[in-house]
Amino acid sequence: MESHDVDRDAAAQLAALQADRAALADRVLQPWWYDVALGLLLFSFLASYALDSLGVTFPALVLFCAGLGALVSAYRRMTGVWVGTPPRVMALWGVVVLLVLVPAFVLAEGYDRYWAMVVAGAVLGTAAGVLSRVWGRRWVAELRGQP
Numbered sequence: 205m206e207s208h209d210v211d212r213d214a215a216a217q218l219a220a221l222q223a224d225r226a227a228l229a230d231r232v233l234q235p236w237w238y239d240v241a242l243g244l245l246l247f248s249f250l251a252s253y254a255l256d257s258l259g260v261t262f263p264a265l266v267l268f269c270a271g272l273g274a275l276v277s278a279y280r281r282m283t284g285v286w287v288g289t290p291p292r293v294m295a296l297w298g299v300v301v302l303l304v305l306v307p308a309f310v311l312a313e314g315y316d317r318y319w320a321m322v323v324a325g326a327v328l329g330t331a332a333g334v335l336s337r338v339w340g341r342r343w344v345a346e347l348r349g350q351p
Contacts, residue, residue, distance in 0.1 A: 222349075225347045225348070225349070226347070226348060228285070228347055229344045229347035229348045231282075231283050231284075232283050232285060232287075232340070232343060232344060232347070233340050233341065233343075233344050234279055234282075234283075234336070234337075234340050235282075236337075238275060238278070238279065238336070239332075239333040239334075239336045239337045239340075240333060241271070241275060242272075242275060242329075242332050242333055242336055243329035243330055243332050243333030243334075243336075244329060245267075245268050245271040245272065245275075245329075246268070246325065246328055246329040246332050247325040247326055247328070247329030247330075248264060248267070248268065248325070248329075249264045249265060249267075249268035249325070250305075250321055250322075250324055250325030250328060250329070251321060251322045251325040251326075252264035253312065253318070253321040253325075254312075254318040254319055254320075254321045254322045255318070256312075256318050287343065289339070293335070293339055296335075297331075297332075297335065300328070300331055301328065304324050304327050304328055304331075305324055305328070307320070308320040308321055308323065308324035309321075
């Protein structure tokens with residue numbers, strides 16, 4: 205008799221945990237504008253380098269950092285949580301950044317082709333927005349117990 209009570213209690217706790225995960229999944233996916241804003245922030249910062257002026261690039265860096273802070277704050281306020289980026293996703297992002305930025309910097313600094321930074325900004329801004337959306341959806345699916 206006592207083992208049935210334990211089984212029922214465990215089943216009730218598991219059901220409550222699953223309900224909590226489903227409720228979390230319902231609120232953690234960022235709105236579409238979050239991904240767009242992230243991509244635009246990165247694009248704007250990298251494209252500012254094309255003007256080859258510290259007077260433009262430094263304020264762009266400050267705005268980029270302030271924008272990221274605002275996005276983090278907005279996400280935490282909307283969802284009540286924050287999650288770190290998994291190492292595998294960060295490694296993928298690092299590879300993408302290196303593959304795009306190294307040639308862009310070589311063209312910009314070595315050959316005075318500063319337009320390459322605008323292209324790099326567009327590529328990386330788009331990639332940041334897309335990866336943000338994909339990762340968010342995968343996290344929601346994981347919380348729901350879907351493959």
